[in-house]
Amino acid sequence: MIVRLAMRYRLAPVALVAAIVILLPLLFPSAYYYRVGALVFIFAFAAVGLNLLMGFAGQVSLGHAGFLGVGAYAVAIGPAYLGIPSWFGIVAGAVLSALIAFVVGRPILRLKGHYLAVATLGFGVLIAIVLSNEAGWTGGPDGMSVSRLVLFGWRVSGADTWYWVAAVTLLTGMVLAYNLIGSPTGRALRAIHDSEVAARVLGVEIARKKLTIFVISAVYASVAGSYLALFNGHITPDVAGFLRSVELVAMVVLGGMGSIAGSVVGAAVLVVLPQTFTALHDYEHLALGLVIMAFMIFLRQGIVPAMVQWRTT
């Protein structure tokens, strides 16, 4: 009985997000809001994956947008040049991202702290450059258009449809993340975050565990990238750019490292704020930067962990 209650409690944040997802459209005055909602869910999905790497295993990545790019271009190039259906492009992108993460992760995950940050940064820049330069495949800096997603004869288009598709995907991603955290691997990852040497003397193979979570977080980013491309119908190499990577990291840190629900909140803040700042026009990025700085000064632990702390004290 207690175990069952605890199980239910474990997934309580998912239920909360699900309730918000369902109720939110009641407040939407126009289709535009569905569009913003879908973008929030897509970025939140990527942020949840990155949080597994950063917030739980304690390994930073400043190049995760590279995997967004791989996923995005997989659903662009696959159908356009290789004749594969869009849904298979998502899968192919995820597999390719996993392979790249596996190959790249082995050498660079040996690095720690700032060195790992710079190495992942280099990796992200590399992907963005390849996407810009291989104009024959990618359309170069101007990007390329992406054909619509068709699932079992159902054409997925329109902001409201994507709102629901992205929401279900995000909720699934959250459940998988919570599952992993509560598993032997999840405990080992959190142990690595707090003390690598102690984890090692207990038999945790830290190199393998770090690689596993790097691959998983890359797959999350790749799927998010595919969705972004399919949703927008057009893609440019900016999707894999350094600023995108920084944005993903900011979502994780803002919402709260090690808080899955926090990543959703962080993504919501960083997707919605720029939309409300469009009135400020030229100062949009300035305002956004100030908000992020203010959050870090006053809520260093992140939004959701701070809220949990207020409630329990």
Added chain:
Amino acid sequence: MAHDVILEARSLSIAFGGVRAVNEVSVSVPPGAVFSIIGPNGAGKTTLFNVISGVYAPLEGSVRLAGEDVTGLAPEHLARRGLSRTFQNLQLFSRMTALENVMVGRHRHESTGTLAELLHLPSVRRQNQRTREAALDVLARVGLEAEADRPAASLPYGALKRLEIARALASEPMVLLLDEPAAGCNPVETQGLRNLIRSIAESGVTVVLVEHDMRLVMNVSDRIHVLVGGRSLAEGTAQEIQSNPAVVEAYLGIDHSRESARAVG
């Protein structure tokens, strides 16, 4: 297979910047014993621990565990062969609860695939349940069952010391290295620790102890090995060590000379 030596170090040496922190040290630890390594500060006790537990690779010499050469093996592989340890400066997983800390200690006995973990399959649920029960048992053994769900960072110092031992015990080691478990503990806690170390040894786990609390060492050890300046000075039972003039001099020599100087002056 029975061994009369479960852990053996043969002329181990390690140097840092030309300084030999451990110099041709050999120890043979019999199974089921409490084997203490003592010596003044800077004698190389913790460094010796770090070499034996695979944190550092030795410059020369070899380490054998249960008859097998394990020289230079990484800590995670030694752990899987049954060697675990605690740390002088606590290395707890501070953001996890006391119970979760000990559950990580069960890691080498857990076997679940990543895919099953992502999907939270029944096999993972059963594994979690088994790990949890085993961890609760070990927590009870060190008297921390009431603190199971408290974050490790919120526990008092003495409890953290016991939690580290519980975490290492949970891995069911053959050999357990304890690095200054009594440091910072009050006399009551130290007495509790003595009983715990004895009960660990009686359960068949060999304990290798580095400790500065001489009363605890003399009380609990079957054999004592003395290091001075990275070299072996003496080895024997508590009585033999206490009456060994070389050991007395190494520990008290400076004080003696000061006292005699004062007596003369």
